[in-house]
Structures are given as C-alpha cells and as structure tokens.
Amino acid sequence: MPATVQGSNPFLTTLTRASSTLAVTVADDICDSHGIKLISAGQILTANMLARLAQRESSRPLESSVCVNGGVTPDDMACAATRVCQGSIFIATIVGTGFTSIKRAYHTISLPPFFHLMLSIQQATYPGQFAHGILCSLVASLLARMQGGPNDNAHLAMLAALAHDLGEMYGNPDHKTLIAGASRDRWQTVVAHPTIGKRLIERFTDCPASIAQAVGEHHERLDGSGYPRGISGEAISPLGRVLGLADTICGVIKAPGNHGARAKLAVSFVPGEFDPSLVRRFIETLAGTSAAEIALPASFDAGAARERAKQIGQGLENASHAIATLASAPVDDPHLAKIVAFAQQRIGRLKLSWDATGIDAYCALESAADTAMKIDEESYFDVDVVARELVWRMRSLSRRLVILRHQYRLDGYGALEPAVAALELE
Ligand SMILES: [Fe+2]
Numbered sequence: 001m002p003a004t005v006q007g008s009n010p011f012l013t014t015l016t017r018a019s020s021t022l023a024v025t026v027a028d029d030i031c032d033s034h035g036i037k038l039i040s041a042g043q044i045l046t047a048n049m050l051a052r053l054a055q056r057e058s059s060r061p062l063e064s065s066v067c068v069n070g071g072v073t074p075d076d077m078a079c080a081a082t083r084v085c086q087g088s089i090f091i092a093t094i095v096g097t098g099f100t101s102i103k104r105a106y107h108t109i110s111l112p113p114f115f116h117l118m119l120s121i122q123q124a125t126y127p128g129q130f131a132h133g134i135l136c137s138l139v140a141s142l143l144a145r146m147q148g149g150p151n152d153n154a155h156l157a158m159l160a161a162l163a164h165d166l167g168e169m170y171g172n173p174d175h176k177t178l179i180a181g182a183s184r185d186r187w188q189t190v191v192a193h194p195t196i197g198k199r200l201i202e203r204f205t206d207c208p209a210s211i212a213q214a215v216g217e218h219h220e221r222l223d224g225s226g227y228p229r230g231i232s233g234e235a236i237s238p239l240g241r242v243l244g245l246a247d248t249i250c251g252v253i254k255a256p257g258n259h260g261a262r263a264k265l266a267v268s269f270v271p272g273e274f275d276p277s278l279v280r281r282f283i284e285t286l287a288g289t290s291a292a293e294i295a296l297p298a299s300f301d302a303g304a305a306r307e308r309a310k311q312i313g314q315g316l317e318n319a320s321h322a323i324a325t326l327a328s329a330p331v332d333d334p335h336l337a338k339i340v341a342f343a344q345q346r347i348g349r350l351k352l353s354w355d356a357t358g359i360d361a362y363c364a365l366e367s368a369a370d371t372a373m374k375i376d377e378e379s380y381f382d383v384d385v386v387a388r389e390l391v392w393r394m395r396s397l398s399r400r401l402v403i404l405r406h407q408y409r410l411d412g413y414g415a416l417e418p419a420v421a422a423l424e425l426e
C-alpha cells in the first residue's frame, strides 16, 4: 500500500466529503487494531462515526469495509456517455456508429465493488472528473478496437479508463495541476496518482493485471518522456498505450472549439510519444470531422494567443538556458548529471517541435509591424493550439524532473529549481 494511503488516511477524507450526499454503508464490521468493534455492519456512516474512525486505526482498510447504497448505475454511465456525445461534435463523429455497442457495453461491464464505490463517490463529489472518466472510456474503447486483438480488449480499456484517475482522489482535490513554486503536497498528488491508482486496483479488486498496469502507465510516453517512471517503447503495455492516447485526446475537449484540429496536433506535435500505428488510425478517423470542426470559437482572441505563444516560447527558452547553465558547470553528483542530460535531451526535442511550427517567426513578423505580413486569425488559432500542447509537455517534463530529484534524494540541491520553475507555466 502506498505510504500516502495508509499514513494520512486520505480515503477517510474522501469518505467524509462523500457522506453528506451519499449513503456510505458499512459492509463488514469495522474493528480497531485490537479487534474491538467500532461500527457494526449495516450502518450508514455518519459524520460522528467518521470522526471516531479518524481517532482509531482500523484492522482492515476502509476501502474493503464500506460500500455505497445505490450509487453509480450502468444507466448513469450510458447517459453520461450520451451527454458527452451530445456536447461534442468531435466525439460524436469519431465514435460514430460504434456508439450503440459502446453504450450497450456500459450495461455489460461488471464493475468490481471497489470501482463502484469509488466511481459513486467521484460522481457525487467530483462530477467533472467522473465525466472525464466516461469520456476517456468512450475514446479508449474506440482506440482498443482500432488496435485489434481479442474482443474483450475494448471492455478492459473501458474499465481502465473509468478508473485511470481514481488515484487523484487520494490527494488534495485542489492539487490536480501544478503551479510554479508548488508545495510538496501538490507535487505528490499530481505525480503519484498513476501509481496510487495502480496499487489500489491491485489491492482492492481482482481485475486482470493489465488494467492496473495500464492505469499506472497512463502518463508514460513511448519515447520515455512521461511519468512517473519514464519507461519507454515495449515496456509500456498495449492497454497503457491506448489509455495514454485516450487521456491526451480527451484533454483537448477541455479547450473550446475546433477539437478535431486540437486532437490531431495533440497526438502528433512531438513525434514518438504515442504508438504510431494507433495515432495513424486515429488521424484517419478525423477525416470526417473537419467540416464540422473548423469553426473558430467565438471567444477566440488572436492577440491574446500571440502574446501567450511568445510567453510560452520564452518559458521554454528560459528552461533551456537554466539546464545549459547546469550542464556547463562541473557536476560532482552522477545522478544530477544524469538528470541534467535527460532534461537537455528532452528540452531539445521540444524546441525542435516548437521551432518546426514556425510560431516564433509568425510572432516576429507581427512585431515588425509589416502590415503586408499580417497573420490571419486561423493561423493564430493554430498557434494557440500548438502553444497549449507545448505547455502540457513542459509540465510533464517538470513533473519528471521533480520525481527524479526525489528518487535520487537531491532535495537539498535546489540546482534544478530554475529549470523546473521555467517549465511550470501558469
Ligand atoms: Fe491522470
């Protein structure tokens, strides 16, 4: 069990949050570590009972002692999936005629009791995250079909996608994203959620091992640029590849408008991050979405996009400079030298992809006040999309650097701070 789960008992915090809206019931007697019964089976957990549980250590994990009366149903999941399709032309188009069978799949999926418990809590307390899981399950199911293999792969992909971010519920819900100068607590929530999710599934369900593995891998990338372990290539399971790509595609839905173009860029901006055959098949399905998806969002502000792109490009430049400074200084610690070399290589890849878009040149032309070279709004929309993708990758790299720093116990060095801070754009 991860230390964060047992140490501060974040599940109790989650239960407390959920108990005001959900009937969380004790499935088996809860006893303390001496075998003294604290709460009998059948009771609905109240705030007082939860306060009592916070004072004593229970003999068994609460995760396997409680359940939710009612809670999420197959209909809830199918309805949520329908809402997702109604809310995004892009999703509706790529899912297409496959939606009928996917919708049916929500009724045939057998949710392990732990998934039912956690998804019910998520639905009641973090509806946005629940909707993200549903969206991800739709896309993952679609990608698993594209990947081929046994028929039940699509089912496994749906289950893994529903559970992929459950590890976030074991951290502070406000700490889902990183900010410059972030606290250790915030870092841990973000970087640890794939591993926590994997371990929870291994401990509290009898799901096939491939599901837990995929959840642990959903932020890993084929070129080794992901986190938490930085594994690459064949080390990432087929289901892990599906989940990583599905999660990335679902990320573009958060931004308004032109989801087809956003998704295409998200999966191909830095070549080598995702399974190329899966990316190719996915991009083929986008062909039918362009007509419905080319409209610029009404709120789009070309000037703001240009300024933001400049700021992001400068952030990458600053990070590159900070790492180059470290690389040029004598480094005694071989671990630090290894991290610096990794960061330099990764920032180099990002700069290459960024430069290849010609965005810096766009911005420079605009600044030169050459009216004949005025860039149109559509081009700045592309700039905006690419810039967002770069921000994600810069954040991912900063997370990886912090993990490596903790892994090699470099906390006291502070040498990486300037690079980490430069990569962490708001
Ligand atoms: Fe995640």
Ligand SMILES: [Fe+2]
Residues within 6 Å of the ligand: 132, 164, 165, 247
């Ligand atoms: Fe996610």
